[in-house]
Amino acid sequence: MMSLTLRIWRQRDRTKKGKMVTYHVTDVSPDMSFLEMLDVLNEKLILDGDDPVAFDHDCREGICGSCGLMINGIAHGPEQATVCQLHMRSFSDGDVLDIEPWRAGGFPVVKDLAVDRSAFDRIISAGGFISAPTGTAPEAHSTPVPKKNSDAAFDAATCIGCGACVAACPNGSAMLFTAAKVSHLGLMPQGQPERDARVLKMVAQQDAEDFGGCSNIGECSAVCPKGISMETISRLNHDLLGALRAGAVPMS
Amino acid sequence: MSCVTVRSPGCHVGTGLTFGLVATVTTQPAQRRAPKTGRFDSSVVKKTVMAVSGIIMILYLLAHMVGNLKAFSGAEAFNSYSGWIRTIGEPALPAQTALWIIRIVLLAAVVLHFWAAISLWRQARRARPVPYVTKKRVQQSFASRTVRWGGLILALFIIWHILDLTLGAVNPVGYDSTPYDRLIASFSNIPITLFYVVSMVLLGLHLRHGIFAATQTLGQTNKRRERAVNGLAYVVAGVITVGFLLVPLSVVFGLID
Ligand code: HEM
Numbered sequence: 384m385m386s387l388t389l390r391i392w393r394q395r396d397r398t399k400k401g402k403m404v405t406y407h408v409t410d411v412s413p414d415m416s417f418l419e420m421l422d423v424l425n426e427k428l429i430l431d432g433d434d435p436v437a438f439d440h441d442c443r444e445g446i447c448g449s450c451g452l453m454i455n456g457i458a459h460g461p462e463q464a465t466v467c468q469l470h471m472r473s474f475s476d477g478d479v480l481d482i483e484p485w486r487a488g489g490f491p492v493v494k495d496l497a498v499d500r501s502a503f504d505r506i507i508s509a510g511g512f513i514s515a516p517t518g519t520a521p522e523a524h525s526t527p528v529p530k531k532n533s534d535a536a537f538d539a540a541t542c543i544g545c546g547a548c549v550a551a552c553p554n555g556s557a558m559l560f561t562a563a564k565v566s567h568l569g570l571m572p573q574g575q576p577e578r579d580a581r582v583l584k585m586v587a588q589q590d591a592e593d594f595g596g597c598s599n600i601g602e603c604s605a606v607c608p609k610g611i612s613m614e615t616i617s618r619l620n621h622d623l624l625g626a627l628r629a630g631a632v633p634m635s
Numbered sequence: 636m637s638c639v640t641v642r643s644p645g646c647h648v649g650t651g652l653t654f655g656l657v658a659t660v661t662t663q664p665a666q667r668r669a670p671k672t673g674r675f676d677s678s679v680v681k682k683t684v685m686a687v688s689g690i691i692m693i694l695y696l697l698a699h700m701v702g703n704l705k706a707f708s709g710a711e712a713f714n715s716y717s718g719w720i721r722t723i724g725e726p727a728l729p730a731q732t733a734l735w736i737i738r739i740v741l742l743a744a745v746v747l748h749f750w751a752a753i754s755l756w757r758q759a760r761r762a763r764p765v766p767y768v769t770k771k772r773v774q775q776s777f778a779s780r781t782v783r784w785g786g787l788i789l790a791l792f793i794i795w796h797i798l799d800l801t802l803g804a805v806n807p808v809g810y811d812s813t814p815y816d817r818l819i820a821s822f823s824n825i826p827i828t829l830f831y832v833v834s835m836v837l838l839g840l841h842l843r844h845g846i847f848a849a850t851q852t853l854g855q856t857n858k859r860r861e862r863a864v865n866g867l868a869y870v871v872a873g874v875i876t877v878g879f880l881l882v883p884l885s886v887v888f889g890l891i892d
């Protein structure tokens with residue numbers, strides 16, 4: 384069993400100023416996930432009549448992307464995985480951990496550690512879709528896709544929209560997320576009709592949401608739980624310049 | 636729209652399921668912000684402006700560096716090189732045509748580069764209004780961290796450099812001297828030389844990151860090319876830094892006088 388000191392960002396809501404508050408948790412098993420450790424803290428806070436710490440989570444199996452936390456200055460903590468997949472054995476008895484929300488203009492704090500990530504939804508709705516007839520699924524082999532492209536598209540499609548890239552980026556840029564979404568559709572034949580408009584609209588939306596521009600630092604990819612690579616951003620840049628050359632206009 | 640359902644990401648705030656207790660906070664998600672639609676509002680387009688103007692400056696610097704090395708062939712060779720730049724194309728073209736074309740292109744490159752840098756810097760500041768209490772670096776290089784402040788110092792350097800060696804305004808022997816005399820006068824002065832040395836090291840760092848960044852911005856990097864692009868960045872940055880440092884350091888150590 385481990386004991387830890389936690390310094391957690393507490394903020395009542397978007398309009399109030401927040402601050403770090405210190406808590407102690409005991410009886411933490413190394414087999415607990417980080418979120419279970421926070422559950423233990425919250426049980427104690429509730430029993431003490433205190434306000435439990437708000438944090439986002441849903442699937443707790445590394446696929447929904449809602450559990451983003453900054454742990455000791457690293458997005459999702461010391462392992463390159465989501466916080467729900469991070470276990471307390473990655474820490475030692477007596478550790479002092481700073482826990483903060485994602486900090487970005489585009490991710491306003493809702494309460495404590497929970498941020499509003501709906502800006503990502505708006506980037507997606509700006510262009511992260513294809514037009515396809517619904518109804519019977521077409522025969523899978525009717526549209527051949529080169530293996531190289533399908534592999535790269537699959538890699539890009541593993542992005543779970545967790546926002547760690549934004550949180551880690553010194554510019555608060557969402558370019559890795561945007562690039563993953565632009566690439567996974569743009570590499571497939573089904574994504575071609577909207578390809579030019581998609582990249583222009585999604586980049587314009589990422590800029591409008593108070594995310595920064597990319598300056599090729601690479602912190603995003605280093606913390607991405609899905610290992611989305613910087614190559615994806617190069618592909619986005621390539622697509623955007625291609626779209627402008629082809630005469631597509633950035634409309635909303 | 637308000638989010639009250641447990642499964643809407645970004646809105647559901649849980650306190651843990653151990654008690655079967657879910658505190659749900661209702662929030663109004665921020666309004667969709669209308670994106671700006673001008674071509675030059677796009678951060679990627681601004682970066683492209685930065686990359687293209689940066690590459691123009693690099694090409695110029697390579698030529699400039701080779702020119703400087705003429706100082707090793709003595710005062711006469713150096714001064715006549717400086718005279719040659721002013722007479723390229725004569726008599727077909729009026730005197731100084733080439734020089735002025737180079738000056739105008741470079742001025743445009745510096746101004747555009749600076750504009751894009753400041754504009755992206757401001758965007759980045761808006762993007763992180765509240766700083767982290769604790770933030771660690773996972774992989775960023777020193778070079779990538781210093782582009783902005785390093786770039787600002789380079790801007791001051793460029794202004795000083797023109798006042799010193801082109802206009803002679805801040806030069807110890809002033810304008811009424813040959814280019815070679817001004818060169819020797821500047822680098823016989825230790826504080827001025829130190830400023831040049833520091834600036835060239837910053838330039839090297841700027842280019843080490845900048846060359847990789849420009850390749851990435853222009854959409855030309857991928858996993859296969861990564862090593863080659865980084866290698867190129869090191870080589871070009873190294874050649875430019877060393878090439879520019881040779882002349883001032885040779886003056887300081889008396890190899891040129
Ligand atoms: C006027 C002073 C300067 C300032 C304020 C400045 C600032 C900057 C900044 C902030 C970046 C962005 C870095 C990034 O996005 O990763 C950058 C990139 C770059 N700079 Fe400069 N810089 C200056 C001078 C120069 C000079 C003299 C050169 C070349 C000889 C140069 C070449 C480059 C290149 C190639 C890039 C990469 C462009 C890209 O991001 O794609 N810069 N500069």
Ligand code: SF4
Nearest residue numbers: 542543545546548607
């Ligand atoms: S690119 Fe990676 S870090 Fe960014 S949102 Fe997608 S999965 Fe998360």
Ligand code: FES
Nearest residue numbers: 441443448450467
């Ligand atoms: S809770 Fe779903 S990824 Fe962590």
